[in-house]
Amino acid sequence: FRAGDIDTGYLSRHDPQTLAESLHHPDAVYVHAIAAAVAGQAKRRAEATVLTTVPTGWRNVPNGPQFATFSADGVELVVRYELTGTALSAEVGGTPLGDLVLRAAAPDRVDIEMSGVRRTITVHMVDNVCYVASALGSSTLVEMPRFPDPESRNAPGSLLAPMPGTVVRIAVETGEQVAAGTPVVVLEAMKMEHTVAAPHDGTVGEIDVAVGQAVDNGTVLAVVEKSG
Incomplete structure (x- = not known):
């Protein structure tokens, strides 16, 4: 290609x-x-619409570096970094980077000096995908959510505890047909009872707790398999 040895069928x-x-x-x-x-x-x-002059993640008593997680060609990269003035301390995937100086940073361009070599890096963000390019080449990085949606890690129809509490009643049995809104599990929390109901018509596929059991926020209480 560089030699110009190409044609329209390339x-x-x-x-x-x-x-x-x-x-x-x-x-x-x-x-x-x-x-x-x-x-x-x-x-x-x-x-930002408030506290616009305060750096992201600022703490009056710092307790750790900022971090972001990316996926690059299926490989997960955790970036941890701390910025003090223009001095940038960072590691990627557990590998510390060299001496870094952040000259400037904007949403679409980063001017950074690494081991005495200054580079301008362009960043184009589309949703959670970052297209990054520099004299070193180009990379496509997918930013992973910091707080994964718990629904994505549970079976469809899972009923989750809305808060920490104690199971005081189980209103159904495994295999029972229920309609949307039917009480399934009742929790006691903060001296109040909270009813967790079926989100749709279906069959109780499993019950994962017992009366008297203490549960944390987000614990799977039961699974109601949707009809049809």
Whole structure:
């Protein structure tokens, strides 16, 4: 391609997906991950409507670094970083990066100096996907949610405890047909009873607690399998 030895059938003979793969420096994804994390912080600051001059994650008594988690080609990268003035301390995937100086940070561009080499890194965010490019190459990083949705980790129809409490009554049996709104489990919390009801018509597939059992917020109490 660089030699100009191509014709109009070039793309039909080569997979465009393969052509788009980056030929970058082996450390590029680490540098790009920290740039994506810093750009994300700058984006949140730009969108803030209150306390706009306070850095993201500021604490009057610092208790740990900021962090963000990305997926790069199926590999999870946890970025941890602390910024003091322009001095940036960071590690990616448990690997400490060299001496870093953050010259400037914006939602779409990060100016960073690493081991005496200054680089401008562009960041384009589309939802939770970060397209990052620099002289080192390009990377596509998918930012993972900091707090995964508990629903995604449980079986469909799972009934979760809305707060810590104690099970005082189980109103159904496994295999019983129930209608939407039917009480399934009753919890006692803060001297009040809280009824957890079936979210839809269906069959009680399982009951995961017993009367007298203490449960935490988010504990699966039962599963109601949806009819049909």
